[in-house]
């Protein structure tokens with residue numbers, strides 16, 4: 403089942419943003435202080451201008467000298483405002499860069515900590531979209547928008563307070579004319595969050611369709627699915643287009659309303675100020691100052707309009723990035739501690755899509771030290787059962803325990819000591835051979851590492867120039883067989899009492915498979931082995947055989963017992979002997 407990742411709610415976004423601000427409080431304080439100084443300096447110019455107008459109008463005393471001094475003051479404070487604003491922006495940009503890095507690191511560590519059961523069911527496009535588009539949008543906003551928006555907000559606040567202090571009546575008149583801005587913004591903000599969320603989800607869906615088509619290109623080609631995949635991509639593109647048009651429509655209403663609204667306050671103040679001056683209630687200088695202040699307000703308000711769209715998109719991206727915090731972490735699974743080696747599967751039901759059970763009431767006890775083969779037709783649920791027994795997924799109902807503790811509740815370290823699933827996927831990570839082995843036991847000595855490599859027949863390590871220090875990729879290539887040996891050496895190093903094999907050697911060519919099986923035999927010695935058997939010989943050689951059919955355990959016993967009982971297994975066995983079964987007859991030992 404593919405499950406969408408959670409998105410943080412508004413409260414979660416607010417608290418994460420608060421955390422980011424607190425983490426860099428020095429810069430935040432500096433940002434606010436410098437902006438306040440810049441804004442205060444910006445207010446002095448218009449006030450001096452008003453004084454110039456009043457001085458000229460009075461016409462008494464040294465008019466020219468006073469106007470020169472006042473004009474010099476305008477120049478000095480304008481320069482001071484420019485310098486302080488630039489300085490504040492610099493502090494803001496650095497704050498933005500640091501915070502963006504913090505958001506990126508947080509996203510990465512949360513992604514790495516996703517439980518396998520979640521990570522494997524998340525659509526690839528969703529992870530790609532969050533890790534690339536969303537993180538970039540947040541980083542870009544923090545870097546560019548946040549500093550400018552902070553500057554704009556502080557400037558706007560200073561201007562509003564200054565107009566009110568200058569003349570409360572004119573100030574109130576100016577603010578009343580600003581109501582239009584508030585109405586336009588409110589209209590926009592109410593609709594923006596769902597619209598931008600839908601836009602981000604449509605983008606992720608498109609990325610998912612494209613990625614899965616590219617990943618499964620061979621299958622698409624083999625089954626002639628090109629047209630269907632192209633149609634799916636076109637449908638996803640149409641959804642993206644519709645979602646983008648919706649947000650574009652919102653902007654086409656917001657921007658003109660905003661432009662008209664910011665032009666109203668200076669006009670209103672000029673009209674009302676003119677009437678008040680005519681009645682001798684305010685000086686002409688005060689009217690000029692108030693008008694210039696409100697005209698200045700257009701600057702910060704323009705900046706806010708320009709960025710409000712970016713901020714909306716970024717808030718949604720931030721909510722998607724922070725949504726990862728809502729996925730339960732691996733650490734929360736650390737409660738259970740097994741007492742013993744016995745694996746018990748009791749009344750297990752499991753469904754991928756929440757509708758169809760692919761395992762239906764499976765009961766099975768694996769005795770310590772035994773070799774159990776699980777067989778069944780394709781789709782019977784063998785791999786699903788293997789994943790549940792390895793603790794990678796949790797049953798919907800029933801239980802899977804090792805030594806009495808729920809396997810899915812073991813911490814990753816504890817789980818590795820008890821049960822390990824070996825499949826045909828052998829991940830090799832960047833770094834050295836040593837790094838790759840120590841993933842399961844960081845404190846393992848070089849002697850131990852050489853010992854486990856020798857145990858799986860990886861003698862090539864002695865011929866590699868830097869041995870355990872060889873860099874994977876750069877100095878040594880770990881191809882299929884070597885990658886598998888490294889993976890198996892990791893299993894030996896982890897030292898689990900139970901190994902579950904699911905197609906561990908199925909995709910290797912016959913010669914490599916023979917070597918791999920020799921390595922595997924060394925790994926399995928002395929352990930409980932549960933093998934998803936794709937070859938009947940594997941089942942024959944096991945201590946017991948479990949037969950799954952359509953998600954149910956229909957038979958359990960030794961080879962002889964099952965052949966004697968004349969059931970499913972007996973039919974398969976006879977069919978194989980006459981050469982008509984669906985199993986691959988090439989032998990593999992469990």
Ligand SMILES: Nc1ncnc2c1ncn2[C@@H]1O[C@H](COP(=O)(O)OP(=O)(O)OP(=O)(O)O)[C@@H](O)[C@H]1O
Nearest residue numbers: 403754755760778779780781782783784785786787
């Ligand atoms: N990730 C998944 N999402 C949805 N359905 C799945 C997923 N993995 C398996 N299934 C379905 O669950 C059922 C059991 O699959 P499972 O892989 O466990 O069977 P299997 O017996 O191992 O088959 P095979 O031998 O072909 O690997 C099948 O119908 C399969 O299509």
